[in-house]
Amino acid sequence: MAIVKNEASATATPQMADPGPVTFPSQAWFEALVAVMRDNVARYKQLGYADCVMQFTVTDGDAGKPWSIRLTFDTYDVTGITLASATREDISDFAFEAPLCVWKAVIENTAKNHGRPDHEFTLNYLSMREPQFTVAAEDQLRRDYLFRYKQTMQQLINDSHHLKTEFRQ
Amino acid sequence: MGVDVTVDKLKPLPGDTPSNAAALDKYERDFQSHGQVWGEILQKNFERLSAGSYSLQWMNGEANGWGSQKPKISSRGLTYNDINRVKGSGEIDEVVSWKSFAPRGSIREPYKNMMPVLENYDVLHKYDVWSDNVMPLYEEAVARQWSATRDIPWDDVNGLPEDLAKASCQLSTFLTEVEFAAGDFPAKWLYRIPQDFLEVKSFMATQIMDEARHQEVFRKRALMGGGLMHATPGFEWALKSILDAPNHVMGTFLLNLLGEGLVLSIFRSGEMIAKTHADKEIFRLCMQDEARHVSYGVLQFKYFLDNHPNRAQAEEELHRFADLGEQIIMTAFSEATVNEPVAILLGGGLKNIDKGMEGLGKLWTVFIEEYLQRCDRAGFDRRARCTIPMQLPWGGSVAA
């Protein structure tokens, strides 16, 4: 790649209490992420609302077995954070699926760059170029939700830099 | 000859200034031909006003149950969905008979004979325009607008080596060329869709706005990166074919489902191969808009097929159209002004164009599979008949 610059997050720093280290993957980590999202609601309102159910799957996140969580986006908020089955039938709209090493690289790169991941770590880039990162969906119309709400999803991942993340070994 | 013609009496030759006189003559004649109704409206109102009396007849809202129901506001505000739950407001006829501006749900029946009939409103079947996601898509479009002037870090686009800079400008020129056709198509049909399909018209208006912004952002991108580059004849023919589609559903298939589905893929690739943050931002923002247009296309197509009185015939005609439509799109995408800049950006430079072409070949297979999946979702099985090859017909890609 000739010139690789950083991703801009266009984010005001949320004023939040330090929740201390949180482990990825865990429900607590995603709850902490949604808390950051709520502190940053002005940015999400600027991006526009999102209505979909998104699933994160760490394909080896539970002692080598899949670990999965489902986030329900409603308007400018996430109204549901529930542990989910990693089976494909359980997907609501679409799911990001990747092993822990990929998620770790994404989260660490985003943190290192203060919410501005390098170009090779954006969700879109990973979904097209990273063989271990897939976007699963029951049908194309539901997969298209990801493209409709791309900025919101990217913002959410960018906001993870506000968390002190520890990784499950 | 007996005719007294001298040079000083000759009328001047017609000048170069175009005249609107003929159009104005016709407009006046049309006005006069409806003189009676104009006269009746004016006379009735003039007499009442002269007598110093009020009508107040409009205060009678009984005919549509005024005051008996109030929409419930949902978490995001007051949406079309919320107001359409009010009886009389949300019911949409399968075939619309009102060809005027009178709002659906208003008290309009008593005035029918006094109203003009707009003959241009000739897309009267709901199945020709409706999709089950059109209302949320409209609301989403309004909520997710952005500004090409404000939201792109424009000072970030400079500093690319010449090959990548030119590839970026050529890709932007091509996108500028195609974007407004995607605005002209809904604009052309908007005028033919009656007011009772107000949700569809509202969504189409957002698409026109989206395409204006896409044209704007890629024009700005090209000029910021060095300048506009080459136009693309293959795409000119394809764009004209979209505008000339025999009916709204066929045009929607060609534009929203097939054409914009591929443009959405280009935007995703654009984000992936972008070398600057500004380009990443441009492609992600455009991607969101484009995905709405594609989603409307898929479910409009599905609604049409599910509700057409003769599905078998409708499907066969659509297959016949798709046979041609796929060739139109395939021909357009074969143009060097489109695939070569993408290959250069994919490969990371002109010296890696072969590698980039291999990468494009792999992406192409994904794109066509996504197109076929969108057809599946609409209930239109193109797999056996698809005329676009799953693999690019040029070297390198197949073996990659």
Ligand SMILES: [Fe+2]
């Ligand atoms: Fe567009």
Ligand SMILES: [Fe+2]
């Ligand atoms: Fe579009």
